[in-house]
Amino acid sequence: MTGKFIITIDLGGTNLKLALLDLRFHILSKEVLSTQAFKKPASLIGAIADSIDNFIQTHDLSKKNILGVGLGLPGPIDVKKGLVHYFPNIPGWKDVGLKAILEKRTGLKVYLDNDANLMSLGEFRLGAARGAVNAICLTLGTGVGSGVIINRKLFRAETFAAGEAGHIPINESGPRCNCGGNACLEVYIGNHRIEAEARKVFRRNISLEELSSLAKAKNQKAIKIWLKVGRRLGVALVGMVNLLSPECVVIGGGVANAGKILFDEVRKTVYRQAMPIQAKHLSILKAELGSDAGLIGAGILVKEKGLV
Ligand SMILES: [Zn+2]
Structure with missing residues (x-):
């Protein structure tokens, strides 16, 4: 494929949803992966980075086609520093600089926010609100x-x-x-x-x-x-x-x-x-956007470089 795309990720307690979006926030493709095997933050982060690389490959894309990666995460996030404070339902995370780690691993621009914020952003821009x-x-x-x-x-x-x-x-x-x-x-x-x-x-x-x-x-x-x-x-x-x-x-x-x-x-x-x-x-x-709201909101976050 040619052109620019956005990858968005919705991380839950048991699985990881990945989506490929065009720059108008249409979801072109989705994938769900189980994360239950990855108990420690380092192994979960490794799995996220690998899943991004695989996703790019399976869609016949290269990293220069990817505008950035947006992640919706189930806990409080310092959006400016790209820091995960903790996850109430995933143990072991304490002030993890996830943005910097993932940017280094993938070579892509990464933006993080709380999943409920991104769902709200999706509904606000393109859904019921x-x-x-x-x-x-x-x-x-x-x-x-x-x-x-x-x-x-x-x-x-x-x-x-x-x-x-x-x-x-x-x-x-x-x-x-x-x-x-x-x-x-x-x-x-x-x-x-x-x-x-x-x-x-x-x-x-x-x-x-x-x-x-x-x-x-x-x-x-x-x-x-x-x-x-x-x-x-x-x-x-x-x-x-x-x-x-x-x-x-x-x-x-x-x-x-x-x-x-x-x-x-x-x-x-x-x-x-x-x-x-x-x-x-x-x-x-x-x-209106159902379970895609967070994936769409994460796309908006990437396109607007986290300034939403
Ligand atoms: Zn409470």
């Missing part, structure tokens, strides 16, 4: 990831740690959260919590997909669980909406597939409780 000036994007899964767009830019703060909507407490006290806090939104509406609640109610294991289908088939117990999730998410959003007055809240991730029942309850809660001017100018929308 396009056209907004201020937006909050949430992705609901095992954790609750989020990013905040203020005046058309990702709001990262001086620490690059801003935008953690999943760790807004919604109660004075409550279950312990992975982040070190208590009663965070994430411990109430993360996958595992919803599944645990469903297990209690139905007295058997039940997946989120099944819980959604049951609710769509008017099962009252399932409906009740989704309404509770919607209210909890809604309450947390009321606080965010009153504080930031975004025109747009975008909700994606596996849990968002519950669809209308969840969105109706979130909207009902927010429009009832948020302050009137904030509520009047707000739309609550479903994410």
Whole structure:
């Protein structure tokens, strides 16, 4: 192939997604690799570097065709220094200068950011929040990831740690959260919590997909669980909406597939409780880019040289 391309990577707890993008952020090709065999940071970094080299080769490209590599990572990142502070779900990482290491190994320009920030950037530029000036994007899964767009830019703060909507407490006290806090939104509406609640109610294991289908088939117990999730998410959003007055809240991730029942309850809660001017100018929308949002956001990060 000829021309310029971008490689983007979405690193999760168990696998690595690679994508080849053109400069208009169309995904031309994707690959998923398991990372479970790589326990130590050095071996995982080696696997990432090798996967980039292989990806370039299998697409009949050379390094001069690659504008850069963008990585979305599951933890707090110092975007300026290209440093991984730590990963909550991958042990062993402590202030690793991943950008410098990968640039040396691959000879390519490398840019890093938190995965939820990049998903938000993707949805903001090319997904459900396009056209907004201020937006909050949430992705609901095992954790609750989020990013905040203020005046058309990702709001990262001086620490690059801003935008953690999943760790807004919604109660004075409550279950312990992975982040070190208590009663965070994430411990109430993360996958595992919803599944645990469903297990209690139905007295058997039940997946989120099944819980959604049951609710769509008017099962009252399932409906009740989704309404509770919607209210909890809604309450947390009321606080965010009153504080930031975004025109747009975008909700994606596996849990968002519950669809209308969840969105109706979130909207009902927010429009009832948020302050009137904030509520009047707000739309609550479903994410549009699905699991590609982070890969697309990482492409934007590369093309704009990390200055997003
Ligand atoms: Zn937390």
